[in-house]
Amino acid sequence: MSLIQETDFGTPKSKSETMVTLIIDGNQITVPEGTSIMRAAMEAGTQIPKLCATDMVDAFGSCRLCLVEIEGRAGTPASCTTPVMPGLVVHTQSERLRKLRKGVMELYISDHPLDCLTCAANGDCELQDMAGAVGLRDVRYGYEGENHVFAKSHGCENDNWMPKDESNPYFTYDPSKCIVCSRCVRACEEVQGTFALTISGRGFDSRVSPGMSESFLGSECVSCGACVQACPTATLTEKSVIEIGQPEHSVVTTCAYCGVGCAFKAEMRGEEVVRMVPWKNGKANRGHSCVKGRFAWGYTTHKERILKPMIRERIEDPWQEVSWDEAFNFAAVKFKGIQQRYGRDAVGGITSSRCTNEETYLVQKLIRGGFGNNNVDTCARVCHSPTGYGLSQTFGTSAGTQDFDSVEDTDVVMIIGANPASAHPVFASRLKKRLRQGARLIVLDPRRTEMVESPHVKALHLPLMPGTNVAVVTALAHVIVTEGLVNESFVRERCDWSEFEEWAAFVAQEKYSPEATAIMTGVDPNDLREAARIYATGGNGAIYYGLGVTEHSQGSTTVIAIANLAMATGNIGRPGVGVNPLRGQNNVQGSCDMGSFPHELPGYRHISGDAVREQFEAMWNVKLNKEPGLRIPNMFDAAIEGTFMGLYVQGEDILQSDPNTKHVVAALSAMECVIVHDLFLNETANYAHVFLPGSTFLEKDGTFTNAERRIQRVRKVMTPRNGYADWEVTILLAKAMGFEMHYNHPSEIMDEIAALTPTFTGVSYARLDELGSVQWPCNEKAPEGTPIMHIGGFVRGKGKFIVTEYVATDERTGPRYPLLLTTGRILSQYNVGAQTRRTENVVWHAEDRLEIHPHDAEQRGVRDGDWVRLASRAGETTLRAEITDRVAPGVVYTTFHHPDTQANVITTDFSDWATNCPEYKVTAVQISPSNGPSDWQKAYDEQARHSRRIAPVVEAAE
Amino acid sequence: MSSSPDKLVYMANQIGKFFHSQGHDRAVQGISEHIWKFWDPRMRKQIFAHLDAGGAGLDPDVLDALQKLKQQA
Structure with a gap:
């Protein structure tokens, strides 16, 4: 290597x-x-x-x-x-060029320190390389004159010299080494799109300046690392390189954070990661990165990582460290006992959207084949399950239609309920680049997001009331139909015409017009009409959406409404258009593809289909149950009812991430055996009886599938610190339970997946090594994969229009709970924060804050930074307020990254009608000033401390 | 919304509300197919038991859909 x-x-x-x-x-x-x-x-x-x-x-x-x-x-x-x-x-x-270049280099070097031997860029310095390339042998000017290099000149303070800026936790800015090439400034503008850097002064006074001569941390800098990557000297350098030295080998792998799926070079020294550098050939990220993937991988070696298996009889007991065999046997005895006492269907498991495709596949195989039921679900239940339902009904596939490159051909971007600048930052940068070239942007979001406020981007923002997506998207359809903006030839050719006519008549009714629905949605009818006209007539129109669409009582209905809109305007089946769900976690798409839902086998085929089931039965050598199993919320209900008593959770923190925490606590407490397989003692582990230590993405081989259906390799760069990769743990657990699975390497698991799944038949590790990555479907018809779907026709045949009636959620505001809470993410943190909270990223976001409009704050006597009590019908918590007009009056907003806030104590049991995806995005709440943590928070904290105790190991006496 | 039949009735009616705008016949077909495809047997058993006990609280389309589904089962 x-x-x-x-x-x-x-x-x-x-x-x-x-x-x-x-x-x-x-x-x-x-x-x-x-x-x-x-x-x-x-x-x-x-x-x-x-x-x-x-x-x-x-x-x-x-x-x-x-x-x-x-x-x-x-x-x-x-x-x-x-x-x-x-x-x-x-x-x-030529002679002339040689002289000119040498002269230029001589001038550069005359204002540059000559500490090459001890410089962090030693071995990776373009300035040094160029000095060598042009044959520079002498600097005639000396260092006596004016310079930026020395703190003192001639015994006096040198006003031109600036100290290092070490404010950013991950990289250092050393102005004395700067050659003012502007690469960092241009990377910040052109690649990242933040415009945090500039060159201040002119001529000899020119300097790189974050904002108005601020520190990097104090400026708008989002720490994406593009400037560091662009810097040809040691002016901007990763602190890890300064500390460790230059890497000696590198391995291409895939980031384990969001659904963008950035390809990185893990640059190594032995088994130590020196730095992660975005790979230019990565087709999702094209050489760019964000603060999480680029820098926030320190959790891998965090001291809180659990490396030994642990068991306990009761959750009140301290954990007891045991051997792997003891842990597996303990778990197997418990699960078998539960099945004997309560029936075969009384156990189940949750696959992880953070683990690899291969690992996810094995967990569902263990449940279906080993447990003998279909009680398997995944975190997509609580994020994009409505996408799966809605897009398969209308188009025939449960996935987005485009690749990320498609945005380069887009003329109109409509973002609904997503904030890519925070949650999918690298895609956001690619999108913003296209917007700066002139594409137009429409944003449907209750909050004025970072996308709306990006520099040099003008957005048409429709600030709708949370919970009214269906009304707004149907009103867009109303305008398109009644103003004659339908692409009739597309609809006649590609879609079922009579279904279209029925739908068109439905949306054309006056009661669905922007004017009639404005009272519910809060959206200015003129703005809404303009948005519909731009989307329908502005050229290639692409819709990107997120959890602001899916996590509602009508999540699936909104997905269908979006699909209707794209079909009616002919925005499907070519570059630049499409319907694109932005997936939250790295492998949400993959975990869905791999048969993690209780009703379907890998490749989205219903479990009741005899032919498909028989294929799996033959390959797995076991009889499968043909009835759909429990979905996560159903598992909780069944646990409280006493019919579901054992759960295996891989790489997921359901207690923190799932809604109505008290209900989840009640369900977990009711179970007799909870197995948590994770890196850390997460919140769910407080209620677990078996803890199996997990491995990180740096410690195993496998594949992730990103939001574009792109299957990419994850490559092992270090030995698992816990001893086993997660796929090995599942195999050993299955063996202890009497279900044998034999694989020597994850590539063999992928071969089995390819043999059983029609959209994966062309996928193998050899193919991935050859092509770099591949987008499914990848089979005989598309041996190199499918970047864009539904070209020339829909997967299901004719595109299906379905009417979408707006049904208001039953979660209503009233005198006791007059405000609507909606939730989201922030750039520096990821999901429940288990990884990012254990990195330096906490300097940007150390706690969840409640955003509240100045009007609502003043009415309640709340000042910026005050502790406030946030209460809903489900529960209450406290956190600090941030007063901002990013949210409209009547709406408050918070993130869910920190367990001490427990935003999900507040969220309710309401869920999507089709998939039971929880309604995180709408909760009626009240805010009042508070002195500190609520009783629930104190009790929770006490329980968590108690539950995390690990019994000291007693050494046997000699 | 904690005791089980209430929650299942609520969920079934939610499904019903989506299909309602498609007219009675298609709604009955859509609701019964949805419940058959996505509900685990113990949930179906509970809602059938509730149906046998009179089906209180179930919307008309949903009632018909469940009756149809029960006959098929």
């Missing part, structure tokens, strides 16, 4: 299909029109010296190192900013 060196072509790739031929250094080269001479030379293998150019950002032409000579042209143009032309004859090296 060695360090993967990615070629830097200096300037971005041209998308032109017109080819141009020219001669560089005597060699004929053909490249697309619009390519720079620098890139053309590099494609032919000639690296022209450069400092300010890098292929992640547009050419800038400031360093004057990349000069070339062109026959017939005067002077020495910069090769980065000079495009190729047919017949040009270019020379990259």
Whole structure:
């Protein structure tokens, strides 16, 4: 293994299909029109010296190192900013160029420290490389004059010198090493889209400045790492590199945070991670990253990680560390006993959307084959199950229609109930880039999100009241139908025409117009009409949506309404359009694909189908139950009722993430054996009897499937600290329970998946190694996968329009609970925070805050930063208030990343009619000033402390 | 919404409300198919028991759908 060196072509790739031929250094080269001479030379293998150019950002032409000579042209143009032309004859090296470059380098080095041996960039410094490339041997100017290098000059303070900025927890800014190439500034603008950095001053006074000469931490910087990656010197350097040194080998793997699925190079020294660097060939992220994937992997070695299996008879007892065999046997005896006493259907399990496809597949196989029932569910139940239902009903597949590259061809972006800037940041950056090029943006969200407020992005924001999605999306359809904006030829060709007519007549009724529904939705009818017109007529229209759509009583209905809208306008089946669910966790798509739902086998095939079931029975050598099993909320109800007594939970913290915490506590307390398989003693583990230590994504092989259906490899870079990868743990647990599964490597599990799942028949580790990644369906019809679905026709045949009646949720405001609470995420934290809370990311978000409008705050005597009591019909908690007009009057908002807040104590039992996906996004609440934690929080904290005790190991006497 | 039949009645009626706008016949078909596809046997058994006890609280479409489903079972 060695360090993967990615070629830097200096300037971005041209998308032109017109080819141009020219001669560089005597060699004929053909490249697309619009390519720079620098890139053309590099494609032919000639690296022209450069400092300010890098292929992640547009050419800038400031360093004057990349000069070339062109026959017939005067002077020495910069090769980065000079495009190729047919017949040009270019020379990259000559006496004149040599002298010029040496002179330029001499000036750079005359204001740069010469501490190369002890510099963190030693071994990875482009400045040093270029000094070598141009043959710099001498700096005639000396260091006596004005400089940025030394704190003192001639015994006096040097006003030009600035100390290091170490405010960011992950990287350091050392101004003395800056060559003002602007790569960081341009990466922040062009790649990330935050515009946090600028160059202040001019000439010799020029400096990189976060905001208005602020610290990095104090500025708008979102710590995505793009600037650090772009920096050619040690000016911006990862603290881990400063501490450890340069990596010696690297392995390409996939981030284990959100559903974007960024590809990273894990840069290693032995089994120690030096840094994670986004991989330019990663098709989801194209070389970009966010603060989580790039920097927040320290939880892997966090001291709170549990590395030994533990058991206990009662949850009141302290944990007892035992051998793996003892833990497996203990669990097996408990589960078998439960099945003997309460019946075969009294146990079940939850697969993890954070684990690999292979691991998820094994857990559902254990449950269906080993437990003999179908009580398997996954966290998608509480996030995107309505997507699965809605899109399969209308289009015929339970997945998004596009790849992320599609956004580059989009003209109108409609975001509904999602905040990609916080929850899917790398996709948001790609989207914002397209918006800055002129695509238009419509945002349906109760809150003025970061997407609405992005720099150089103008959004048409429809701030709807939480819970009125169906009314708003149906009103959009009303406008499209009644104003004659339907794409009739598309609908006639691709969809069932009579169903369309019925739907069109339904939405055209006056009662669904923007004007008639405004009283419920709170959306200005003129804005809504404008949004409908833009989406229907503005060119390629793409809808991206998130949990603000699905996590409602009518989640599935909204997904169907969105699908209707896309079909009516013909925005399906080509690049730039589509319906795209933004998946929360890294492998939500995969866990759904792998048969984690109680009613369907891998590949979304209903368990009652005899032919499909028989295939699995033959492969697994076991008889399968043909009845659908319990979904997560049904498991809780059945537990309280006394018919569901044992649960195996892999990589999921249901107690913190699921709604109505008190109900979950009651359900878990009622069970006789809860097995938690996780990295940490999470909240669910407080109610567990067996703890099986889990492994991180760095410690195992496998695959994740992201929101674009892209299957990507996860590669092991270190030995599991707990001893086993999660797939091995499930196999051993199954064995203890008497169900044998034999695999030597996860690739064999994938082979079995491919053999049993029609959309996966072409998938294998060899194929993934060859292509980098592949989007399902991948089979004989599409051997290289399917970036865009429903081209030329829908998977189900004709697209199906379904009428979507708005039914208000039964969670209503009233005199006691007059405000609506909605929940969401923040950039620096991830889900329940089990991983990110154990990293330096807490500097950005150490606690959940309640956003409240100044009007509502004043009425209640709440000031910014005050502790407030947040109460709903389900429960109450306390947290601190943040006063902001991002939320409308009557709406409050919080995140759910911290267990001491327990936002889900507040959320209720209401759920989606079709899938039981909980209604997290609408809860009627009241706010009042408070002195500190509620009684529930104190009692919970006490129980958690008590439950986390681990009994000291008693050494046997000699 | 804690005791079991109440919750199942609520869930069944929620399903009914979605299909209601499709007209009685299609609603009955849609509701019974949905419950057959997604409810585990113990949930179906409980709602059938509730149906036998008079089916209090069930909306008309849902009542018909459950009767149809029970006959098929």
